[in-house]
Amino acid sequence: MTNKxxxxxxxxxxxxxxxxxxxxxxxxxxTFAFMDIMPRGDGHCLVIPKKPARNILDxxxxxxxxxxxxxxxxxxxxxxxxxxxxVTIQQFNEPAGGQVVFHLHFHILPRFExxxxxxxxxxxxxQAVLAANAEKIRKALAEF
Ligand code: AMP
Numbered sequence: 070m071t072n073k074x075x076x077x078x079x080x081x082x083x084x085x086x087x088x089x090x091x092x093x094x095x096x097x098x099x100t101f102a103f104m105d106i107m108p109r110g111d112g113h114c115l116v117i118p119k120k121p122a123r124n125i126l127d128x129x130x131x132x133x134x135x136x137x138x139x140x141x142x143x144x145x146x147x148x149x150x151x152x153x154x155x156v157t158i159q160q161f162n163e164p165a166g167g168q169v170v171f172h173l174h175f176h177i178l179p180r181f182e183x184x185x186x187x188x189x190x191x192x193x194x195x196q197a198v199l200a201a202n203a204e205k206i207r208k209a210l211a212e213f
Pocket of ligand 1: 080089091104105106107108161167168169170171174
């Protein structure tokens with residue numbers, strides 16, 4: 070288990086506290102889902118627990134269970150919203166594992182035959198595009 074403490078100054082903690090805006094897709098008592106601001110593909114979104122957890126190594130099992138249920142909901146919703154051919158789930162732990170933001174999160178990436186993921190450019194997507202994609206996913210969720 071990691072011995073690194075949770076730092077509530079991370080950007081996702083700020084989003085949960087409403088201090089930083091996000092394109093929210095879904096929320097329940099234990100989880101929150103929103104658009105990734107630098108999407109590696111159209112519809113790239115993130116699911117996080119509300120309860121503080123640095124990553125997979127320290128997350129409370131009940132919180133992880135709730136997150137995975139939301140990951141499944143969102144996976145089904147992005148498949149429908151974007152008429153996708155598949156979905157990739159990614160999750161990184163600690164810097165050596167590729168983690169950059171230290172609040173547990175799962176990436177949900179709708180995938181299309183023959184289309185590669187875009188590289189991490191560090192550039193933010195157009196806010197109007199993110200808003201429109203969030204709306205598409207919310208609509209698909211509401212139709213289940
Ligand atoms: P990683 O920790 O490697 O999974 O990377 C963090 C992810 O969070 C990247 O895909 C970023 O594009 C994304 N990200 C960083 N800041 C924000 C933000 N303010 N809103 C939405 N997504 C973000």
